[in-house]
Amino acid sequence: MKSFKIFFILLVLSISTLTFAQRPEPKKIKVTGKVIDKSSTQPLEYATIVFQSVRNPDIVTGGITDAKGEFNIEINAGNYHVRVEFISFKTIEFKNRNLTSNTDLGTLLLSDDATQLEGVELRAERSTVEIKLDKRVYNVGQDMMVKGGTVSDVLDNVPSVSVDVEGNVSLRGNESVRILIDGRPSNAININDALRLIPADAIDKVEVITNPSARYDAEGGGGILNIILKKGKNQGLNGVITGTVGDPRNYGLTGNINYKSENFNVFSTLGYSDRNSPGRSMTDSKILNPADGTILRYQDERRTNNRLREGYNGNFGAEWFLDATTTWTNTVSYRRDDGRNPDEVLFYDYDINRNLTGIRRRFNDQQSSGENVEYSSNFMKKFKKDGHQLTIDYSTSINKDNDDSFIFDVDNQTTANIQRQTRNLAQLDYVLPITENTRFEAGYRGDFTKVVTDFEVFTDEGSTGEFVFDDTFSNLFEYKEYVNAFYSQFGSKINKFSYLFGLRWEDSNIGVNLLSENNFNNKRYNNFFPSAFFAYEISDKSNVTLSYSRRIQRPRGRFLNPTANLSSNINIFQGNPDLDPAMTHAVDLGYLKRWDKLTFNTSAYINRTDDVFQFIRRESGLIIDGVPQILSGPINLATEYRFGFEFTLNYTPYKWWRLNGNFNFFRNETLGQFNYINSQYQSITIDLDNIATSWFARINSKITLPYKIDFQTNATYNAPQNTAQGRNLGVLSANMALSKDILKDKATLAFNISDVFNSRKRISEINLPQVESYSEFQWRVRQINLSLTYRFNKPKNEKERVPRRENGEDGDFMGKP
Known part of the structure; x- marks a missing residue:
């Protein structure tokens, strides 16, 4: 209430x-x-x-x-x-x-x-958030909050976007979101881990596209986030270097440099980071009698861990201006990281009167390493007519991730998780202006990905001291995704009315193969994805839009892989190789109004998703030290209906004070049920019909103080939300930052605190037939950073003279067909 x-x-x-x-x-x-x-x-x-x-x-x-x-x-x-x-x-x-x-x-x-x-120049600073008709653009360069942070920290400050404590990204409360980097899908095996490795200082801006047109990849039922990396465009030699120190341990150094002449532009970004992200969690459980629901005993679980990461990332690119209308760009990127995650879990057992009956310790010493190499090429030809152009993109990448763990428990275990991914992407986009206010577009996209995961578990026999291969959880898993897509769009503007019709066709060839069991599963399907966009210009400062699109969400990675996470042998996550893709119909009605000091953008949206993914918790049938083992993982349910509305405000009451806020209200209705056999060999039906209403709000304030000092604060509140098997409680978190220009505006010193009140957690209550639990999970404790940014031959807020096209993903169609 x-x-x-x-x-x-x-x-x-x-x-x-x-x-x-x-x-x-x-x-x-x-x-x-x-x-x-x-x-x-x-x-x-x-x-x-x-x-x-x-x-x-x-x-x-x-x-x-x-x-x-x-x-x-x-x-x-x-x-x-x-x-x-x-x-x-x-x-x-x-x-x-x-x-x-x-x-x-x-x-x-x-x-x-x-x-x-x-000399020293007077400059107009671009607003942190730019609101456009079909997307919002978040400019990272002016945000002190994320200095010394990662891309996950950047996304968690973007309007309409939330990043939970496990790194899962959601857009308007929907985790079915497609994340692009420079207009291309990320080549990382685990996108959440990759977002925590890329430094925030390498990001130029983030585009939020809630209802993409047919030009875009149909993946992502909740929309698209396009992360644009920094690439210099200023004449001559110039660049930016940022160094960071922080507590808990956070050392980082990032540099962006470029040299531009009339015939070419050479650019590079290099970065190094050494981080420790301590986390902790707790789960208090009541073990129930399945017959009458009475309490049999209690168990408390306490976990602490330190996520240690040392990473290197860099890219080198050259943009060659073949003539006044032709550009060819080639980029090579490399990323390497090494990490360690010592994870300690303590189990406290109590009888029905809360008397301590035993303590057990489980320690998981995990070590990891990853390496990624990518080559990308972009060719762009502009013809005589303004807007008439052809672009060709190609990229290829290899990604390697290794994770090894030594688990100390009653039965000592070792695990080895080796993953290899290859990805090739080819894309062609053609834009033909027919008249000044009418244009036609067409293109092709081929995305070919293969991931092989080799997971092995060895258990200590105890008597001999030898480790024996355990085939209960070990497997060799292969995922292949080959998608070919063609699209076309036609748009026009008639007086104040604009429209854009598009149609995309995607052919999907998916292989989900358990090689260790000679179990091969091929899913071949093709789908049409129509889109329609309408806009009416009420005045120069107000517009109304209506859009429709059909989207797809393909299950990948841990959603499919039955390999378990053995950091806890009581609460285990397992993927489901039988998952089907989820299909979404999305309708969005938007309104945009600008005044001299205020910009207001609001939208109401309705999504219907068939075969939606739902995470459920159930008993595995095993009893571990007298406690039922709980498995969690995704399944397909029948239908999910999602309704909501949001608004974003940009307000500048004074030249020295800027405010922007975002509010999102949504309602989810899920229909479905799940059957399984419990440890008592009883057939259990879980009724997953659920109606959840929730909202979140974020406000950001930036004040320019005397002596060139900037003060920035923001606060986010995620309201409580019911789930099919429990409830997520509300969480309030806040950040703050200070910065000052020094050395004649050539450098900026910034100080920030992430999660000021140390309150950013996932707090949930779970109710199952044999277990009731309350849990708190905190991925990272409060972080304090101090950073120094130095610019050479590049003013603080200088704009690029020639706008850059991001692989055709400009998204600006209303009024500019």
């Missing part, structure tokens, strides 16, 4: 804000034009157009140019001083311009200003 009160208050406040903002306005006019670089004739994106009232100089308004260098700004009619500004270019100024009707300023040519490049 308390959650609904909070939700109601937030809703009333947002409606009140909108009502107040929509008061009567004076006569409005539109001022248009285009800004280009005089020397290169390239359009200048993010150039600033400033309108200062002649009558009242304190009244200043304006806007920025889009990717084509064009601007269309709505202002009040009157007399203005007009300035056109862009970093390192000479400002153009029009004095006392009488603007009483719609005016086109034409094409404005900006020239280089060499003197500005040598």
Whole structure:
């Protein structure tokens, strides 16, 4: 009830804000034009157009140019001083311009200003969160919170995105999300582990696409997150170096460097990290009599571990400008990490009166190593007509992960988990503008992946001291995924109305093979994935959109592999090789409104998913030291309905204070049941029908203090949520950071605290026929970091002169077909 009160208050406040903002306005006019670089004739994106009232100089308004260098700004009619500004270019100024009707300023040519490049400059800082019609772009460069952190820390600050304590990423509460890096699927075997290895300082921005069009891979029923890595574009030699120290142990050094001339651009990112991420968990269980539900005894489980990771990552790339319209880019990336995870579990047994009857210790000393090599190539040809282009992408990668463990318990065990993955990706995209407001797109994508996992368990016989192969959990598992896809799209803009229709066809050839048992399972299916997008421009500052798409979620990795995690021999996770893909129909209705100091974006969405994955807990049938062994893992259920709405606010009350907030409310309804045989050889039916209503909210504040000091705070609250077999409790967490520019703005010193109150946990209650439990799990304790960033030949907030295309994944279709 308390959650609904909070939700109601937030809703009333947002409606009140909108009502107040929509008061009567004076006569409005539109001022248009285009800004280009005089020397290169390239359009200048993010150039600033400033309108200062002649009558009242304190009244200043304006806007920025889009990717084509064009601007269309709505202002009040009157007399203005007009300035056109862009970093390192000479400002153009029009004095006392009488603007009483719609005016086109034409094409404005900006020239280089060499003197500005040598001095200290006044710069307009791009907002941390940019809200666009079909996606939101989170700019990492200005976020002090993630300095010294990883990509997981970055994603956990992105609007609509949550990262739980185990690293699972969800978008608007839905974990069925596709994660791309530079427009391509990650080549990591375990995406959650990979996100914790890539330093945050290597990330430029994150694109949040809640309902992708047919151009995108159909994978991900909940949407797509596209992580864009930093790649320099500034002329000459320039770069950024960031060093970090932290507690618990966190040492890191990341450098980005590039050299650009008229004919080529060479860039590289190198990084080193040495981290310790201590974690802990607890589970208090009541062991019940299955006959009448009375308590037989109690067991408390306490776990502590230290996740030690030392990693190296780097890439080297060259962008070759073959001529004015042709670019060829080649990149080689390498990543290596070595780790150790000493994991200690203590079991405390009590009788029915809570008298201690025994203590048992289980210690898992896990060591791991991983290595990844990737080569990617991108060829882009632009034709004479603006927007007419052809792009070809290719990448190939090899990924190796080794995990070895020595488990000390009543029966000592050793495990070896060796994984090898190869991946090849080919893609072709063609864009043909038919008229100024109409375009056609078509393309092909081939994604070919093979993963082999060799898991071996050896148990100490005790009497002889020899370790004997244990075939109960050992296996050799192979997963093959070959997907060929073709798509086409057609879009147009008619006055204020835009539409985009798309159709994607994917042929999937999936192999799930238990090689150790000669069990081969091939699943071959092909599907059509239609999409439709509509937008209506109410005014220059408000739009409404409606979209539909069909999506797929293929099970992979630990979802399929029956290999168990033996860190605990009582609570065990196992994959399900018989899982089928889940299919989602998604509908999204959105509204965007901009005022001078406020941007409001809201959407309501409905998803229906067939054969959805559901994690269930059940008895294995084994009794370990008098306690039923519990298995957890995924199964396919019939149907899940997901409804929700969210809104995002960007508010700048003053030049020195910026706020952005995100609120998401959702309701899930799951239908299904599961049958199994318990330890008493009884047939048990678990009714998994469940209705869960929950919400989460995040607010971020950044204040510029005197002496060039920035202060940033944010807070996130995840409300309670019912599950099919229990309940997840609410969790509040907060972060804070301070930064100061030094050395004549060439360097920035930043201090941040992640999880200020040490409260970021997963807290849950589970109710099973023979066990009731309460658990708290904390992946990483509070983290404190201090970092120093130094820039050479590169101003702090300088924008790229030539906008970069991210493998065709631009997603901007409304009004720019």
